[in-house]
Amino acid sequence: MEIKLNKLDWVFLLLCFVLGIAAEESFFRDMIGISYLVFIFLFYAVFYWRFRGFTCSHQRFGYLVLICIWLLAISYSIHINQLFYALNVLIIPALVIFHLVLVTSQKSLPWSKPVFIQYLFLKLLATFKYNIGFMAVLGKLFKQGVNEDKYVIWKKISIGLLISIPVLYVVLTLLMSADSQFERMMGEIPQLFQIVDAEDIMRMIVVLIFTFAFFGLLQVLFNKQIKAIIQKEYSQSFKIDAIISITVLVLINALYLLFTFVQFKYFFSGTLHGDFTYAEYARKGFFELLFVTMINLSITVLVLNFVDTSASLMKRLTQILLTALVLSSGVMLSSAFMRLSMYEEAYGFTFIRFMAFSFMLFLAVIYLYTLFKIWIEKLSLFHFYFISSLLYYTGMNLIDVEKIVVTKNIERYEQTGKIDPVYLNSLSYSGVLGLMELYEKNSEIPGVKELLQERKNNLSNESVSWQSYNLKRELAIKKLQKLEIK
Structure with missing residues (x-):
């Protein structure tokens, strides 16, 4: 990749270096708190400076994603939860990358289609290639005014050093384990050469990694758009036969009909047979029911997206069977909700049990929308699923x-x-x-x-x-x- 840099690009590289320092200070010095909010502010300040005058696309949805990013960053400084603390380390950067690619893509590129995922990964790959090309540019700059033979020699020495480091590390570790005297001697070496702290070297490496990650990605997004994969219409080549899907749906619904009868007999009538207490029965079946409910949702989505229902009779029969599947899933979800309520009543409230309750309510909303989608074809499943999931996750972060x-x-x-x-x-x-x-x-x-x-x-x-x-x-x-x- 041939790269040409102007004066503004070098200024932007310097700003990315400042961002790299900010990232290292924010995430690698101590537990993350208000530092995440500070970093997000600096990052988007640099982004909007670089893209000033740039016409962004998908602005309404882009603002929604941006607001969620800011709210998730703010949650670090409001309260701390170990689960969300760990998840947000991955989810916030993923949302930032998604948002940047979204608002810098062409208006004709639908973000709710699989083609957008392909576009996003192409941008990430282009970032890696851009940084390789940029390294080549830096190499040429350092090469100017240096004797060709000496440059080649130093280049080969540098490559040899890079290759030797991991090998030396493994061998040194083994030798130190084999001989305690050698281990003591090696332990004294850093005291003799206290010129550069190893921790400072590692921190500088982290800063440089962040610097080139920010610089490469934003430069790629700022440059020409990738047009090779843009398609106005995304055609699905994979299809499932309607008769096969109907057969599967009939058998599954028959099984769920029997299960629903049992649930009404046991739970909704207030009686329970066998040697189980309510709490034991609740603990025994909750996760199984929740897992089956997720399987049902997956089956429904597959049928709605990939089953060929061109014949009107097949289409109507499929809609009826899917409706029965969704209603059966609703009964299972209600049963799981009652089981967890009884278990909570017996053993108390925990974070995991509350999250399970909230997730079941979220699933109920998803199933209600899916029920509408079965009969109203123009509705988009992925569009609703993504936005509702984003809002649900952000809400759970903000709620203490x-x-x-x-x-x-x-x-x-x-x-x-x-x-x-x-x-x-x-x-x-x-x-x-x-x-x-x-x-x-x-x-x-x-x-x-x-x-x-x-x-x-x-x-x-x-x-x-x-x-x-x-x-x-x-x-x-x-x-x-x-x-x-x-």
Whole structure:
């Protein structure tokens, strides 16, 4: 790839280097907190500066994705949850890349079609190729004014060093494991050459990786669009025979009809046969039902998208069978919801159980829309699924789920006298606030006093950098400092 750079490109490279430093400072110094919001602000400031005067496409949907990105970044500074903390490390960058490719693509490119995924991966591949070409440009710049023979020699030495590093690392590790005296001697070498800190070298490598990732991607998006794969109409070559699909749907619906009869007999009539308690029965079947419900949704989507229903009779029969499948799935979803409710009533509230409840409600919305899609063909499944999933996930990040769980458990304690302080302590700062509320209600609850004292010692001794600033943590520290534990 031949690359020609002007003065503005070099200025942009310098800005990407600043972004690389900001990324390393934000994500690799301490726990992520307000630093994610700061980085997103800097990143999009550079992006909009580079693309000033550029006409963006898919603007309405682009703004929705952008708002969700900002809200997810803000959630890091409001409260902390281990699950969302880990997921957002991957999801936010993925959404940023999706948003950048979306708003810089042609208006004629439909984002809800598989062709857009192909376009996105072509852009990522082009980023890699661009950086290789840019390295070649840098090599030519360094080569100017240098003797050709000396340049070749230093180039070969550099390649040899790069090849040797992993080999030397493996061999050195093995030799140090084999001889303790050699290990001690090698351990003293860094003290003799304290010129450059190894940590600083690794941080600079991280900065450069981020720099070229940002520079390459944004340069590729700014340059000419990829037009080779753009198609106004996306034709599906893969089709499923209608008779085969109808046969499968008839058999599945027959099985679900029997299951629905059992569910009404057991749950909806208020009776339960066998040796199981309600809690045991709920725990035994919840995940199985949820998994079957997901299978049903997959079958429905496959039939709607790939079954050939050109004949009117086949089309109507398929719609009826799919409607029956969706309604059966609704019964299963209701059964799973009741099972989880009974299990929660018996054993209390947890983060996972709350998320399962919310996911089932989300699935109910998905199934309702799918039911409309069965009879209204012009509706787009992927369009709705993607937007609703994005809004659901963003909403779950903004809602303090752990606070809701703590509140529910305290309400349960007031009604039944049952509480699990150890579980509350396993939560983040919302759990700490819940323990303090419990202690104020009843200081004699076993274990609460000790847990609070331990938390107070840990939080007061912690030194947290600006990157990890979090509103919920600050609130917990202030309340703990005021709390008198006797």
